[in-house]
Amino acid sequence: MKRVGILYHPQIEKTQSLANKLEGLLAAQEVSSWRCSAWDDDKARPQVAGTDLILSLGGDGTILHTARIITPLSVPIVGINFGKLGFITELSGDEILANLPDLLDGSGWIEERAMLEAQLLPCHCEHNKAISLPALNDVVLRSTTVHLVNIEVEIDSEVITTYRADGIIIATATGSTAYSLAAGGPILPPQSKEFILQPISCHLGLTHSLVLSPQSVVNLRVASEDKAVLSLDGQVNLSLSDEQSVRVKLSPNTARFLRIHQPAYFYGSLWQKLRGKAA
Numbered sequence: 001m002k003r004v005g006i007l008y009h010p011q012i013e014k015t016q017s018l019a020n021k022l023e024g025l026l027a028a029q030e031v032s033s034w035r036c037s038a039w040d041d042d043k044a045r046p047q048v049a050g051t052d053l054i055l056s057l058g059g060d061g062t063i064l065h066t067a068r069i070i071t072p073l074s075v076p077i078v079g080i081n082f083g084k085l086g087f088i089t090e091l092s093g094d095e096i097l098a099n100l101p102d103l104l105d106g107s108g109w110i111e112e113r114a115m116l117e118a119q120l121l122p123c124h125c126e127h128n129k130a131i132s133l134p135a136l137n138d139v140v141l142r143s144t145t146v147h148l149v150n151i152e153v154e155i156d157s158e159v160i161t162t163y164r165a166d167g168i169i170i171a172t173a174t175g176s177t178a179y180s181l182a183a184g185g186p187i188l189p190p191q192s193k194e195f196i197l198q199p200i201s202c203h204l205g206l207t208h209s210l211v212l213s214p215q216s217v218v219n220l221r222v223a224s225e226d227k228a229v230l231s232l233d234g235q236v237n238l239s240l241s242d243e244q245s246v247r248v249k250l251s252p253n254t255a256r257f258l259r260i261h262q263p264a265y266f267y268g269s270l271w272q273k274l275r276g277k278a279a
Helices: 012-030 041-047 060-070 093-104 265-272
Strands: 005-008 032-037 053-060 075-082 109-121 129-134 138-143 147-154 157-166 167-171 196-201 210-212 215-224 227-231 236-239 245-261
Touching: 005 012, 005 041, 005 060, 005 196, 012 032, 012 053, 012 093, 032 041, 032 138, 041 060, 053 060, 053 093, 053 147, 075 093, 109 138, 109 227, 129 227, 138 245, 147 167, 157 167, 157 196, 167 215
Parallel strands: 005 032, 005 053, 053 075, 075 245
Antiparallel strands: 109 129, 109 245, 138 167, 138 227, 147 157, 147 215, 167 196, 196 210, 215 245, 227 236
């Protein structure tokens, strides 16, 4: 590896201290590096091209920022956990300092995780174009108030039902341990390409989760009198105008994680974290 990027959580002081140590270690290995806040998309994105590895310092939220910044370039990510749960992160600060030389020499294995592509479709107005946005965890269409919204759901060009609910979550396998799980959804194996349709506090419609094939395309349309917001990974929020709809499908891009733990790590880690025993 010749070039490494460091993306850090700007509000966690320890991440910047670790970034300084990593830069020194990389320089000693004659590897060039760059660093940037994971919240500064415009500054970080132009530096991704030509990067061989991304070190994400923070927690799962930092990784979500990181994955969207580097898309569509599939640069491997190593997540260093300074957060609470760390479902996606791989190492602690001490572990990355100890293992970085081996990772630079090619140790570890690559885990690919599916991402979603949300297309914000234009209303019937001139000069409006569809906007495509990536998400690693989930795409959520939800009410902007405490009132229920009516959301028509179409899967593969077939209208399934109109949900009357707080909203709809479309979640990847990665997102199946996040908001979707809290709303009652199933947990998918981390490398699964299937994705989940999960209603939030559904009053009318299908109340159960649906696990959809990787080829499925979901169209969501909110009733014109209802107000809704489109949320990507809980970090990017866009208000919908009247007559707009959202199309969600599997992205052609994936998030790639460089791992050192055994492939079966997920289940033991999941059990510990869901029991509240995360380190």
